[in-house]
Amino acid sequence: MRRLQRLAAWTLSALALAVVVAASWLIVSPPALLSVGSGYAAKIVCSNVFIAGRDPAQVLAEDVQAPGHPLLRFMRQDVDFEGKTVTTRLLGLFAPGYAVWHEGFGCAGVPDGDFRAAQQAVSDVPLPVIPPGDPAVAWPDGEAVTPDARLAALLADPALTGPGMRAVVVVHDGRIVAEAYGDGFSQATPLLGWSMTKTVNAALVGRLMQAGALSPETSDLFPEWRGDARSAITLAQLLAMESGLAFNEDYGAVTDVTRMLFLEPDMTRFAVSLPLEANPGEAFNYSSGTAVLLSRLWMGALGGRVQALSFPSRGFFAPLGMASAVMEPDETGIFVGSSYMYATARDWARFSLLLLNNGMWKANRLLPDGLVAAMATPTAASGGVYSRMQTWTHGPGEKRDTDYGLPEDTFWMLGHDGQSVAIVPSRGLAVVRMGLTPSKLGYRPQPLVRQILDALDASKLEAGQAPT
Structure with missing residues (x-):
């Protein structure tokens, strides 16, 4: 009996020691996958709480845990509303992830926990005040819309709008003609575009090409590339995802994209x-790393930190009246042009209308002639x-x-988890669809x-007009 008792005591001691060693390991050097998960959770919660005004518990449960990796179900969060920070940890103890909010710049992930550095990166940058649209004035100048009943019926069909739909906005001939929102979301809710941010x-x-500050054929783009074959990469090749740079865009594990975004x-x-x-120029490789490099290039072309950080609001969102739009930076103050822009569905629609208008807004050319045509022109390298x-x-x-019967000139902005905008220039149509819809x-x-195109054609027939 004593031998059994000693064996049991020894076993319990060994187990306790193993638990202590494992816990110490998780605290001192957590696996990268856990840190990716906590960094992702902190960033998503921070942006949705401080930009979109959503409940943090709901965001953690619905946006992070429900669709994500099973380990995310064990994440716990601490939201500091006074300090505007979010900290997440596995089981509330291990692999901490951090994010911090900045006035006018949304949230930045802070992988090393240095909140002060992240706050200083965007401090003291004045941004223009973009007034919200007048509810009595027709969109896009204001917020008044006149819905089409036929289209409203289509947007009420969940088989068409899809699971997890949060917003659908239909723009036709310069006006919003239909919109629908998921439970808990509205025309005032800023929504993450993920890779639609790339566009x-x-x-x-x-904008900077139009000003002569950047040229598509420019090479020798970064000092780090001088003296090696990467110096031959051109700006045009980065834009077309034909740089030749290695980049693993797979999600769900520790790959280049998750390491870049969260570690x-x-x-x-x-x-x-x-x-x-x-x-360079010979192979297509979809890469969020490429888009971040583009951010650094256009920011560098503006010649100063304040000019660069204010440019999206000053030079783009303000002229379009996109009062809700927020581009978010990394910890160093470089915009994450691959992934992080929030805007209401109506403001995503304003950007879409700019593309439908070939880069013109009212009487002003905001994008160089030919740029929107390039957005609709497929590349050979991409198949x-x-x-x-x-x-x-x-x-x-x-x-x-x-194969779906869409016009040949249709092109798309697409983002993670079901974000999409279809642009159909020949029909004056844009369809914005936002949601939480894993692939x-x-x-x-x-x-x-x-179905929207068919409904528009039917309306024309009823009005005695020939369909397009």
């Missing part, structure tokens, strides 16, 4: 360090699915848009766009 980032590059305080330093895996300006020339899925659910927005 806005490309438009900012276009690296200086995302540009990580992206600029990547090696070539193909000759005809991607453009020269950070857009997709076919919607999600294996089928081509023409594993198989939702495709093309049938919604096709």
Whole structure:
């Protein structure tokens, strides 16, 4: 009996020691996957709480835990409303993730926990005050809309708008003609565009091309590339995702994209360090790292920190009346042009209308002539699915848009978890669809766009007009 008691005591002691060792390991050197998860959770909660005004418990449960990796279900959070910070930890103890909010700049992930450095990166930068639209004035100058009953019926069909839909806005001939919102969301809720941000980032590059500050054919783009083959990469090749740089865009594990977004305080330093895996201009590789490099280039072309940080609001959102739009930086103050822009669905629609108008807004040309055409022009290296300006020339899925009956000039902004905007210039149509819809659910927005086109044609026939 004593022997059994000693054995049991020894076993318990060994187990206790193992628990202490494991806990110490998790505290001192947590696995990268856990740190990715906590960094992701902190960033998503921070932005949705302090930009969109949502409840932190709801955001953690619905946006982070429900659709994500099973380990995220064990994340616990601490939201400091006074200090505007969010800290998340596995089981409330391990692998901390941090994010901090900045006035006018949303939230930045802070992988190293240095809140002060992140706050100083964007401090003392004056931003223009963009007044909200007048509810009595017609959109896009104001917020008044006149819905089309036929289209409203389509947007009430969950089979067309898809699971997890949060907003759908339909723009036709310069006006919002239909919109719908998911439970808990409204026309005033800023929503994350994920990779739709890449197209806005490309438009900012276009603004500086128009001003002569950037040229598509410029090479030798970064000091870190001088003296090696990467110096041959041009700005045009970055825009077309044909730089030849290695980058793993797979989510769900520790890859280049998750490491850059959630483990690296200086995302540009990580992206600029990547090696070539193909000759520049010869291969297509979709890369969020490329978009971050574009952010650094256009910000550097403006010649100063204040000018660069204020440029999206001053030079783009203000002229369009996008009062809700927020681009978010990394810890060092470089905009995460690959992924992090929040705006209401109506403001995403304002940007879409700019593209429908070939870069013109009222009487002002905001984008150089030809830039929107480049967004609709497929590249050979991509197999005809991607453009020269950070857009997709076919919607999600294996089928081509023409297989759904969509016009050949349709092109897309697409983002993670079901964000999409279909731009159909020949029909004066844009369809903004936002939500939380993981790709594993198989939702495709093309049938919604096709049904909208059919409804518009039916309305013309009833009015005695020929359909387009």
